[in-house]
Amino acid sequence: MANADTIVALGTPPGVAALSVIRLSGPSCAEIVRRICPGIPAEPEPRRAMLARALDPDTGASLDQVLVTVFPGPESYTGEDMAEVSCHGGWLSPALILEACLCAGALRAQEGEFTRRAFLNGKMDLLQVEAVLDLIESRTPALHGAAVHQLERGLSRRIGGLREGLVDLEAMLMHHLDFPEEDDPPVPTPRILARAGDLVGMMEELLRTAPEGELLREGAVTVLAGLPNSGKSSLFNALLGEERAIVTEVPGTTRDALEAVVSLGGFPFRLVDTAGLRETREKVERMGVEVARRYLRGADVILFCVEAERALQVSERRFLDEVAETPVVLVRTKSDLHAGEEPRAPRGPEPLPEPEGAGHGIEGVVSLSAKTGRGLEQLRDLLPGLAFRGLVSSGAEIPVLTRRRHAGAIGVALEELRAFVEALAGGLPAEVAATHLRPAETALEELLGVIPREEVLDRLFQDFCIGK
Ligand SMILES: Nc1nc2c(ncn2[C@@H]2O[C@H](COP(=O)(O)OP(=O)(O)OP(=O)(O)O)[C@@H](O)[C@H]2O)c(=O)[nH]1
Ligand SMILES: [Mg+2]
Numbered sequence: 001m002a003n004a005d006t007i008v009a010l011g012t013p014p015g016v017a018a019l020s021v022i023r024l025s026g027p028s029c030a031e032i033v034r035r036i037c038p039g040i041p042a043e044p045e046p047r048r049a050m051l052a053r054a055l056d057p058d059t060g061a062s063l064d065q066v067l068v069t070v071f072p073g074p075e076s077y078t079g080e081d082m083a084e085v086s087c088h089g090g091w092l093s094p095a096l097i098l099e100a101c102l103c104a105g106a107l108r109a110q111e112g113e114f115t116r117r118a119f120l121n122g123k124m125d126l127l128q129v130e131a132v133l134d135l136i137e138s139r140t141p142a143l144h145g146a147a148v149h150q151l152e153r154g155l156s157r158r159i160g161g162l163r164e165g166l167v168d169l170e171a172m173l174m175h176h177l178d179f180p181e182e183d184d185p186p187v188p189t190p191r192i193l194a195r196a197g198d199l200v201g202m203m204e205e206l207l208r209t210a211p212e213g214e215l216l217r218e219g220a221v222t223v224l225a226g227l228p229n230s231g232k233s234s235l236f237n238a239l240l241g242e243e244r245a246i247v248t249e250v251p252g253t254t255r256d257a258l259e260a261v262v263s264l265g266g267f268p269f270r271l272v273d274t275a276g277l278r279e280t281r282e283k284v285e286r287m288g289v290e291v292a293r294r295y296l297r298g299a300d301v302i303l304f305c306v307e308a309e310r311a312l313q314v315s316e317r318r319f320l321d322e323v324a325e326t327p328v329v330l331v332r333t334k335s336d337l338h339a340g341e342e343p344r345a346p347r348g349p350e351p352l353p354e355p356e357g358a359g360h361g362i363e364g365v366v367s368l369s370a371k372t373g374r375g376l377e378q379l380r381d382l383l384p385g386l387a388f389r390g391l392v393s394s395g396a397e398i399p400v401l402t403r404r405r406h407a408g409a410i411g412v413a414l415e416e417l418r419a420f421v422e423a424l425a426g427g428l429p430a431e432v433a434a435t436h437l438r439p440a441e442t443a444l445e446e447l448l449g450v451i452p453r454e455e456v457l458d459r460l461f462q463d464f465c466i467g468k
Contacts, residue, residue, distance in 0.1 A: 009108065014094065022087065026081065035057045057100055057103050064087045127447070131151035139261070143268065161202075200414065233245035267383075269301075275291065304362075308338045335374060405447070423436065
């Protein structure tokens with residue numbers, strides 16, 4: 001599997017910074033580094049930073065003062081010989097040193113090539129590769145936490161355990177398969193079924209984390225909806241902490257949908273401000289209302305804005321009926337205009353009094369003022385529990401399926417395992433039931449990347465930056 005090419009890339013983004021790292025991997029690392037930094041010893045001490053002058057290999061001109069560290073394989077990130085050159089950040093030093101490495105014989109790395117090599121050399125499995133990607137892209141503590149856990153093999157161990165469980169089942173069946181005519185098998189069928197039942201339960205538990213796990217990467221789509229002028233854009237801006245959406249006293253101000261990602265309680269939310277819902281003949285506004293409805297159909301949570309103390313109109317009730325499947329927070333806006341609100345101490349979200357709440361997906365009512373900020377905190381506290389209920393209640397330590405690929409593979413394994421249970425419990429011969437175990441194992445092996453598939457790898461690595 002050894003790779004003949006030595007690759008090089010910037011491990012840090014270009015631009016003004018104190019430091020920058022150039023990383024190399026491949027058999028000629030040490031040689032290339034010594035051509036650029038002739039001062040370092042012929043047999044450098046592994047994993048120890050050495051101060052050196054980096055020189056242009058052609059002209060001998062001084063490029064920077066650097067720290068060089070070599071990591072002989074296989075004890076390196078990629079499993080190959082590696083080297084890192086830490087230089088001063090900025091626009092030129094890193095670029096010149098990178099150029100010097102290319103002159104000295106290194107090749108420019110492809111997207112994700114370092115991690116790809118790490119995977120191919122058995123330094124990490126496919127779930128860990130994905131974790132690297134999530135880790136560097138995460139902007140919320142929730143995704144960051146899940147990625148670190150996955151990088152530390154939390155999910156890999158769980159999947160590995162399931163795979164072993166399937167192999168155990170096969171072993172238990174072995175005797176049945178070898179001596180089908182014997183009446184008294186060493187492992188009674190009920191015991192095999194019980195073990196299979198445990199595995200089914202574990203797969204189901206894992207699969208339940210998938211919908212919210214995928215939202216960790218994409219953000220929960222949180223749509224602000226309501227009649228024109230109900231204060232949607234003002235609330236959007238208040239949650240973002242900046243004046244992104246235009247706010248005026250003219251009903252029908254917002255026409256397009258505006259999106260922004262915010263972290264609330266450590267979880268990612270994709271807030272969408274939309275056009276106020278009303279029948280209108282005006283062409284642009286009508287299109288805006290159409291767009292709003294499209295977003296509402298895909299919403300994970302709806303913030304339904306109604307001015308405080310105003311009774312819900314028929315059209316608003318009808319709207320709530322339409323979205324009964326989606327969790328809704330009834331936001332009572334502009335509370336500062338209603339004196340009755342002021343003297344009260346802050347309180348938790350109250351249940352919607354009948355008949356307002358009956359039969360709808362209303363999960364809470366929050367009274368707030370975008371103008372004074374009062375009540376915003378309550379809304380922020382409420383949202384993680386609505387969009388990420390399972391993850392909030394289970395805490396950070398259970399592995400989470402964060403990609404469709406994960407849920408797809410576990411789904412296949414679960415289906416096969418259920419078919420196995422059904423066949424065996426239904427009295428079919430052991431060898432017939434057993435035909436479902438291999439495909440279940442294969443699904444888990446593909447998930448871990450035990451059997452690497454080119455197309456899966458290509459799709460995955462195209463999302464990487466060059467230096468990873
Ligand atoms: N006093 C007070 N006024 C508010 C508050 N929130 C919004 N307003 C006012 O209400 C009017 C409408 O606010 P917007 O945020 O534009 O309402 P909208 O729902 O986005 O309106 P459309 O985009 O037209 O559908 C503006 O004049 C705001 O200044 C609030 O909390 N307190
Ligand atoms: Mg608006």
